[in-house]
Amino acid sequence: MAEEVIKLGKKKQSTLKDEIAKLLPDGGNLDLCLTCGACSSGCPATGIRDMDPRKLLRMASLGMDEELERNPWVWMCSMCQRCIYVCPMKIDIPQLVYNLRSRWPREERPKGILGSCDMALRHDTCSAMGASEEDFQFVVEDVLAEVRDTQPPFKDMEAPIDKMDADYVLNQNSREPVTEPDEMVPLWKILHIVGANWTYASKGWAAENYCMFLADTDAWKHIVEVKAKAVDDLNAKYWLNTE
Amino acid sequence: MSGHGKRVLVLGGGIAGLYAAKVLAGHGTAVDLVEKSGFLGGHGLQYGCKAGAACEKCGACTVEQILADVAAEPRITVHLRAELAGVEGNGRFSATIRQRPRLLHDDADLAACYKKTGGQRLVVRGWSPNNRPFYAVNPGKLSEEGGAEKVLGLVEQACPGAAAVDGEEAEKTLPADAIIVATGFAPFDACKKPTYGYGKIPNVVTGLEVERGLRAEGRVLRPSDGEPPKKAAFIQCVGSRDIALGNPWCSRVCCAYALRIAQAARYKDPELSVTVFYMDIQSTGKSFPAFYEQCKKDLRFVRNIPVDAFPEQGGRVRVAWSHPKTGARVEEAFDLLVLSIGITPNPDNAGLSRALFIPLDADGFFAAGDGELERAATIRPGVFVAGTAAGPKSIPASMAHAAAAAAEALEYLKEAS
Numbered sequence: 325m326a327e328e329v330i331k332l333g334k335k336k337q338s339t340l341k342d343e344i345a346k347l348l349p350d351g352g353n354l355d356l357c358l359t360c361g362a363c364s365s366g367c368p369a370t371g372i373r374d375m376d377p378r379k380l381l382r383m384a385s386l387g388m389d390e391e392l393e394r395n396p397w398v399w400m401c402s403m404c405q406r407c408i409y410v411c412p413m414k415i416d417i418p419q420l421v422y423n424l425r426s427r428w429p430r431e432e433r434p435k436g437i438l439g440s441c442d443m444a445l446r447h448d449t450c451s452a453m454g455a456s457e458e459d460f461q462f463v464v465e466d467v468l469a470e471v472r473d474t475q476p477p478f479k480d481m482e483a484p485i486d487k488m489d490a491d492y493v494l495n496q497n498s499r500e501p502v503t504e505p506d507e508m509v510p511l512w513k514i515l516h517i518v519g520a521n522w523t524y525a526s527k528g529w530a531a532e533n534y535c536m537f538l539a540d541t542d543a544w545k546h547i548v549e550v551k552a553k554a555v556d557d558l559n560a561k562y563w564l565n566t567e
Numbered sequence: 568m569s570g571h572g573k574r575v576l577v578l579g580g581g582i583a584g585l586y587a588a589k590v591l592a593g594h595g596t597a598v599d600l601v602e603k604s605g606f607l608g609g610h611g612l613q614y615g616c617k618a619g620a621a622c623e624k625c626g627a628c629t630v631e632q633i634l635a636d637v638a639a640e641p642r643i644t645v646h647l648r649a650e651l652a653g654v655e656g657n658g659r660f661s662a663t664i665r666q667r668p669r670l671l672h673d674d675a676d677l678a679a680c681y682k683k684t685g686g687q688r689l690v691v692r693g694w695s696p697n698n699r700p701f702y703a704v705n706p707g708k709l710s711e712e713g714g715a716e717k718v719l720g721l722v723e724q725a726c727p728g729a730a731a732v733d734g735e736e737a738e739k740t741l742p743a744d745a746i747i748v749a750t751g752f753a754p755f756d757a758c759k760k761p762t763y764g765y766g767k768i769p770n771v772v773t774g775l776e777v778e779r780g781l782r783a784e785g786r787v788l789r790p791s792d793g794e795p796p797k798k799a800a801f802i803q804c805v806g807s808r809d810i811a812l813g814n815p816w817c818s819r820v821c822c823a824y825a826l827r828i829a830q831a832a833r834y835k836d837p838e839l840s841v842t843v844f845y846m847d848i849q850s851t852g853k854s855f856p857a858f859y860e861q862c863k864k865d866l867r868f869v870r871n872i873p874v875d876a877f878p879e880q881g882g883r884v885r886v887a888w889s890h891p892k893t894g895a896r897v898e899e900a901f902d903l904l905v906l907s908i909g910i911t912p913n914p915d916n917a918g919l920s921r922a923l924f925i926p927l928d929a930d931g932f933f934a935a936g937d938g939e940l941e942r943a944a945t946i947r948p949g950v951f952v953a954g955t956a957a958g959p960k961s962i963p964a965s966m967a968h969a970a971a972a973a974a975e976a977l978e979y980l981k982e983a984s
Contacts, residue, residue, distance in 0.1 A: 358808060360846035361871035364889030366762070371895035379894055410762065410874040412809035 339387045352416040363407035369400040377407045377417050398424040399434050425539030440534035450547050451530035453498040463501040481516045487523035493560040495531035525554035531567045571595040573980045576662050576743035581609020583954020583969040584749035585633045590973035592642040599741050601646045605703035606693040611962050615781025617827035619834030626962030653922050660743040672730035677702035680726035689722050745949045745976045752955040755806030755908040768878045773908045787832040789903050791882035796902035801825045803845040807909035818909030819959040822849045825907045826862045842867045910959040932958045943972035951976050
């Protein structure tokens with residue numbers, strides 16, 4: 325037996341892992357990893373910039389916060405959550421990625437995502453492409469009129485905006501009204517054929533939420549609140565967001 | 568230890584039930600062996616010999632031998648197509664057995680009918696000629712709604728006089744001084760891991776299917792064209808060590824069977840290349856660590872579990888994984904992809920647990936009375952559990968547990984008398 329007590333290195337005050345454990349039910353299961361690599365096999369970003377989900381999780385589990393700080397791979401992740409879907413231990417790797425993103429100074433996060441979040445914050449429409457209420461209304465009415473004129477089975481089809489008491493409030497990704505307006509039509513047709521009672525909302529109509537991808541929690545929350553309020557204000561039963 | 572003049576009910580005719588019955592009979596005890604299906608032998612009898620130049624001690628042939636011993640043992644009464652319906656009494660039990668209608672047939676007649684109607688699967692063949700009858704009217708079809716009448720009608724049409732049903736489904740009562748539950752396991756259903764495409768991609772198969780093929784053909788063959796693969800891969804831990812599925816346990820047998828099958832196939836065809844995708848190899852058991860060392864030389868081990876399989880032309884299966892060292896995405900096609908499926912609780916366990924008043928553990932296997940120690944006694948005096956009914960086990964481990972169950976039952980009978 326040793327004469328003196330062997331002292332191990334002092335545990336860091338709070339590691340990334342502890343932070344997540346406090347946040348998630350079951351601590352996000354971060355300690356349960358079997359290192360099987362299923363996450364990395366199923367991940368579309370595996371191997372980019374010398375990183376993959378298994379390696380990321382191992383490093384976090386070992387408390388290598390400094391090495392992970394500002395690792396660019398976290399921005400290669402598409403947040404598709406496939407890693408947690410295929411993980412036999414249900415480990416929440418996407419939450420780990422989110423927390424790593426949130427440690428970047430906001431202005432140094434990737435320009436595209438940052439710009440899209442900031443644009444969405446500037447309008448009540450929440451459109452990352454900056455489309456206004458008027459723009460949206462004009463495009464929807466224009467496309468609808470053309471379909472009703474040229475496609476007899478859909479001459480009575482509707483695409484209402486701000487209809488009160490509908491069953492569903494449908495959000496719409498900005499990309500369609502701004503760049504591919506005809507792409508809105510197939511879903512309208514389905515809703516028309518099944519007889520759904522639905523509407524768009526002029527406020528918060530944009531489905532996308534880049535502030536979530538930016539890991540700007542307050543802005544993410546704000547965007548969700550604007551959209552949810554629009555649903556409540558129209559007294560609708562359900563909120564349909566396809567993103 | 569003597570069980571003379573006593574009678575024990577053994578539920579399940581797989582290796583654990585067979586071996587417990589054999590040990591009990593050897594001590595002079597009368598045994599009623601109740602088996603749900605039409606054949607004795609259980610899963611163990613479906614496995615193929617995995618010997619290369621030498622025996623690899625997988626235990627498959629032992630099942631055959633024990634089956635022959637049981638068939639020749641006058642103290643053992645076998646009840647096929649029978650299930651436990653309920654139990655009364657304490658210490659001295661009275662068990663109600665639900666007996667499906669007996670099928671009257673001559674094995675030679677059914678053998679001829681089996682050949683004639685092969686594709687319709689009206690008649691199935693057992694796994695061992697030691698198991699009489701060797702042929703039976705397909706129990707799967709008989710248990711379908713209105714099945715018996717329909718199937719027997721079709722058999723009569725195709726092969727007049729080959730088989731007839733005797734009476735109705737009936738209940739019978741068996742006295743028992745002790746009960747051994749040896750109702751086995753259910754192989755993991757690979758469809759529950761949908762990204763592997765099992766059931767959709769023809770050359771994605773389970774370890775159990777490869778075992779059956781090895782037993783029937785003596786080789787590992789691809790389902791799509793019946794040809795031996797040149798390049799095969801195994802994915803380990805499919806359905807085991809998976810809390811997302813509610814299966815946190817290691818199945819204990821898959822590492823051994825996968826590596827033994829791989830080596831047996833390579834012995835027949837030295838050109839065959841085998842890749843094993845794994846998280847860690849459970850090289851437990853006598854002689855297995857040495858065997859594993861040899862496997863490391865002969866097989867390619869990749870420490871990464873793939874999650875996707877894609878069909879390719881020529882029946883090949885493309886698999887993607889992350890390189891264990893560099894992390895880079897790797898894709899490669901194989902002629903055959905084997906999913907090393909594990910051991911899960913028999914779906915009958917819940918019903919049996921209620922009928923017998925013995926609890927299951929958190930995973931759904933039968934709990935031993937002493938908790939973790941894997942003894943055979945349950946919390947109910949006179950009721951014992953043996954083999955995979957109590958949790959994952961290999962053939963030798965099932966036999967050891969069955970011998971323990973028989974010994975504990977004999978000890979109990981001695982004290983009870």
